[in-house]
Amino acid sequence: MAKTNPGNFFEDYSVGQVLHHAVPRTVTDGERALYHALYPARHALYSSDEFARNCGLPQSPIDDLAAFHVVFGKTVPDISLNAVANLGYAEGRWLRPVYPGDTLRAESGVIGLKQNSNGKTGVVWVRTRGLNQRDEVVIEYVRWVMVRKSNLDAPAPETVVPDLKKVLDVGDLVVPQGLDFSKYDFAQSGESHRWDAYNTGETIDHVDGVTVEEAEHMLATRLWQNTAKVHFDLTFRPEGRLIYGGHVISMARALSFNGLANAQMIVGLNGGAHANPCFAGNTIKVWSEVLDKAETGTPGIGALRLRLVATKGGEPFELRNEDGKYLPNVLLDLDYWALMPM
Template identity: 85%
Template sequence: MAKTNPGRFFEDYHIGQVIAHAVPRTVGEGERALYHALYPARHALYSSDEFARDCGLEGSPLDDLAAFHVVFGKTVPDVSLNAVANLGYAEGRWLKPVFPGDTLRSLSEVIGLKQNSNGKTGVVWVRTRGINQMGETVMDYVRWVMVRKRDIDAPAPETVVPELKKVLAPSDLVIPEGLDFSNYDFTLAGEPHRWGDYEVGETIDHVDGVTVEEAEHMMATRLWQNTAKVHFDLTFRPEGRLIYGGHVISMARALSFNGLANAQMIVGLNGGAHANPCFSGLTIKAWSEVLDKAETSAPGVGAIRLRLVATKGGEPFQLRGEDGKYNKDVLLDLDYWALMPM
């Protein structure tokens, strides 16, 4: 009997299948320190306990994307070990802040299957929940991946493509309990721009860039216990180790501080696409577009919907060509909701 795990292939999934992912992870202050060493992350709410307490929280949470990466990483051995590509995200919600000392585990349900016309691969949709030590769901999201078949002659499953919301409504967003931006300190946060200073349709060039290094992206991917072969093994992908998409997301989010320093908490993920592969040596830059705004019931807190685009040094604000396809310089197109002081 084989003891090693070859990972699941497309024919190993079925609708309604629930996968409890292994290796719970207790996160600590070291997680935050390493995250901030890997990325130029400077949002004040995630850097200072005192700033966070002044905003009504018990202390500084772990960066939202750091918590996302921990939850995501648990799923890789069961969902995407044999993936060709991670295709997209939808209906992502951060439901509770994650604090140092919390223990996270992940649970996924298969909600969609579709074999590709080549008969060699198929698309698998899963809804994943991150759960803390008290059994509370701290986040959930849907993602879909293209997965290889083990046996190309295996019969195709019945096609089920889930209906997913293209955009979360403001009412779908969960505001952290106690969050209050009434006494928000804009000086300590780093920029004076409030929710009301941004207009729908406005675009922001975040100016700065970071060249991706081989060692850093592999360190980050190991930190999240992401075991996908394409990120480590050159014999698996001879053209280069593929940079984990979450590394690109975190880098772009950190770069967006310059112009969006007060977009403090990510609470919703409407959609996302890794438009082109990223390899070491590329310089990541970022720009954002304001897509929508909404008031919330929390004192002094507004919600802002943003498109975050990461590029490999191309001109800002150039997303798609005349053919409707992503420009070759675009690495990431992410649509999310954040909370900002009004």
């Protein structure tokens, strides 16, 4: 019984190594519809082909986060099957929209390694890239995870900790070719607030909430071909199936429509923490904070740097306790850049 993939252990990684992840995936109108069934997604650029064409794109792209999840899912068997913890994200960039019919594959380069002092685990940093059928990079991001050692006697590798940007500069962000908000229809997008209306430091309570169900998060996580046992197998984790962190991200982003309807495209991921685990029965509510604003250089298109916080049940609108630890009701603390009409 040795033909199954045991996943990689800490000692299997080396800096400079490149992993070509299986399985390529064609995304279609089916994935697009399912995204709208799984999340209360309403951003007009992704909902209406006509709206997208009016913004200079050939049609609605697949949701930016759906593209992220497809790429992420491919990395799980190679990167996080034996992970103890998903520690962070950085330098995430969306470089090209993904359209129905595109086929995505993924590869990761190991850019950092650090064995923990206990000798039983270590941290692995990878830079993952998602590519389409024309070998164009559509997304890239850095992720680091704590991974178990299988052979505790394996020597510790040389410690390499990559130097990562805390926050992407606006110049790092890629405005999709052709994107043009000059004929943007604010009546159809759902809100009149444009980039100019948001102020750094402003917070927005997005009001709406969704009580999540087992069937839903498993449908989503399977759709992204994420195979981590903890999400599916109650005998593996009798205390409750852990909801894929990306499910919380997509739910939170969709819920943020109400107040950020014109934050149309996600183009940068500065960082993120899954502060506490999410389980079926939790009610996800969301608030945002405007962390920064910048002009992109493309006329009429501004960038907002936003903190997206998902909580169980909403209030209080605080992140941390006196000791600097995340409050127990905080599920997600995400830092991203979005494009908005000016």
